[in-house]
Amino acid sequence: MGLKEKLAGLNKKGSTLTIQRNAVLEYLYENRTHPTVEEIYHSLKEKFSTISKATIYNTLEFLKNHGLIHEITIEKGKLRFDYEVKPHHHFFCHKCKHVYDVDVEGCPLAEKKMIDGHKIEELRPYIIGICSKCLQKKKDSW
Amino acid sequence: MGLKEKLAGLNKKGSTLTIQRNAVLEYLYENRTHPTVEEIYHSLKEKFSTISKATIYNTLEFLKNHGLIHEITIEKGKLRFDYEVKPHHHFFCHKCKHVYDVDVEGCPLAEKKMIDGHKIEELRPYIIGICSKCLQKKKDSW
DNA sequence: TTCTTGACTTAGAATCATTCTAATTTTAAA
DNA sequence: TTTAAAATTAGAATGATTCTAAGTCAAGAA
Numbered sequence: 279m280g281l282k283e284k285l286a287g288l289n290k291k292g293s294t295l296t297i298q299r300n301a302v303l304e305y306l307y308e309n310r311t312h313p314t315v316e317e318i319y320h321s322l323k324e325k326f327s328t329i330s331k332a333t334i335y336n337t338l339e340f341l342k343n344h345g346l347i348h349e350i351t352i353e354k355g356k357l358r359f360d361y362e363v364k365p366h367h368h369f370f371c372h373k374c375k376h377v378y379d380v381d382v383e384g385c386p387l388a389e390k391k392m393i394d395g396h397k398i399e400e401l402r403p404y405i406i407g408i409c410s411k412c413l414q415k416k417k418d419s420w
Numbered sequence: 421m422g423l424k425e426k427l428a429g430l431n432k433k434g435s436t437l438t439i440q441r442n443a444v445l446e447y448l449y450e451n452r453t454h455p456t457v458e459e460i461y462h463s464l465k466e467k468f469s470t471i472s473k474a475t476i477y478n479t480l481e482f483l484k485n486h487g488l489i490h491e492i493t494i495e496k497g498k499l500r501f502d503y504e505v506k507p508h509h510h511f512f513c514h515k516c517k518h519v520y521d522v523d524v525e526g527c528p529l530a531e532k533k534m535i536d537g538h539k540i541e542e543l544r545p546y547i548i549g550i551c552s553k554c555l556q557k558k559k560d561s562w
Numbered sequence: 563t564t565c566t567t568g569a570c571t572t573a574g575a576a577t578c579a580t581t582c583t584a585a586t587t588t589t590a591a592a
Numbered sequence: 593t594t595t596a597a598a599a600t601t602a603g604a605a606t607g608a609t610t611c612t613a614a615g616t617c618a619a620g621a622a
Binding site: 349351352353354355357367369371372378380382383384385386387393394395396397398399400401402403404405406407408409410413 | 499522525528540555
């Protein structure tokens, strides 16, 4: 979904589109690197010197609850966020700590609404390993 | 894999089977509820009053690195651990914070060693939603 | 426009989870 | 036994997230 479309959805009764919320969503739109909260905060702080970390957290929670962004819990102890909400897999390299998007066809859960009587709201298919770049680095060092 | 089998594997050169490590592994064997670090610590503290949280963390890391247990990062901000290392899905209920085991047949990643040039070491297929019990509670309150 | 009310933002404190440190204890091997 | 390496311990330090209370802003009513 485009940025304008998402922003428009926020400007309805019950929710306010503030410059901070605009800035966070725009940052995620432009940075598809699955940034951490700290990265988002640090970058926005340059533009908006008074922006608070609490606002970053509140806004990310707000955007998540409106289904506009996804939370990623692939790395222990810290949150990352993703502008893309269409179902896709994430690959985490435990060497360089990068998160890669991966497309996997034929997931049997893709269209399911329920499993074992539980209501499915979101899929978080994570893959852990060593990424192609780090594999190459290792080869080079031989 | 049985508990004895896992314990035996630890008693080889390069690794020591201490009573603390024994206790942590045994706790996970007996408690398949995907406990948090705090839960493990709190419970073991009753048996071994001097056991340290650092030991819990060290031991969990040690057992994980030996492939005997799995780390679960399904809930933001805290680690959980699983005695079962055979591939299976986890369902997290964001109402009651329980983690359920779920079997999903036909995962296209099941046998894959590589994807997009990245080396796959571990799959963490997480599902988020509302569990059957919490759905029932909601119905009851109507 | 001005007023009012509720929603949002802010800075910093508080909390919670995890890691680090340095001292002590335990273990395995000589 | 003795010794050296490995493991454990208590508590401090760090890092991430949440909370708090005060101040600011925005949208609708008068």
